[in-house]
Amino acid sequence: MPTGSPTTTTTTTTTTVLTAKALLLDMDGTIVNSDAVVERCWHDWAVAHGLDPREALKVVHGRQGYATMAILLPDRPMEENLAENAVMLARETADTDGVVPVGGATEFMAAIGDLPHALVTSADAALATARMGAAALPMPEVRVTAESVRSSKPHPEGFLKGAAALGMDPADCVVFEDSAAGIAAGLAAGMRVIGIGPRAAAHGPTAHVHDLTSVDVTTAPDGAITLTLRTA
DSSP, X not given: OOOSOOOOOOOOXXXXXXXXXXXXXXXXXXXXXXXXXXXXXXXXXXXXXXXXHHHHHHHHTTSOHHHHHHHHSTTSOHHHHHHHHHHHHHHHHHOOTTOEEOTTHHHHHHHTTTSOEEEEOSSOHHHHHHHHHHTTOOOOSEEEOGGGOSSOTTSTHHHHHHHHXXXXXXXXXXXXXXXXXXXHHHHHTTOEEEEESTTTGXXXXXXXXXXXXXXXXXXXXXXXXXXXXXXO
């Protein structure tokens, strides 16, 4: 007969609190779950170019398409990457099957609606509009899309432009991101970064949560934003 006590598993929740004056939000993987579309489109592209789709998907997230193509096909002229990226963007914009909000995104966007915030995405304006609409999320008034920048994430240009558009110092902004490229961009901009979802944990964000259900937003009379994060 076996002896001893039954094994007990205990889960400990850690709470992290960050304060900010403005929030900068990535879109795909952060507030919008578009993984199904991204994987469909980039799988087909990789196969067409004789590449392993699994390896391609490791570098797709967070970057503009032409930058991903430049990594995967380093000897190809950039003009070809830009031309194929336009085709890819059109396909992704037309395909919204499976595009849904990330967990807690609907409530989170409602909570920050009157607070200083901006969308900073590697999508172009048409793709951002299509995906935010498919996920039934409100489009922020301030947004930095692919057309707004010369350099793709992991370059910090997009986040710095978002802070400037809100009239905020980068140090007073908190970024929400899911990808290695996006997290690197936010940190390079001198901002704190909250990593969202499974992709984010390995890339050194300031803090990490499973999804936006683990983020509570409150404000002080002076306008300071308090973010309370619950991590298991």
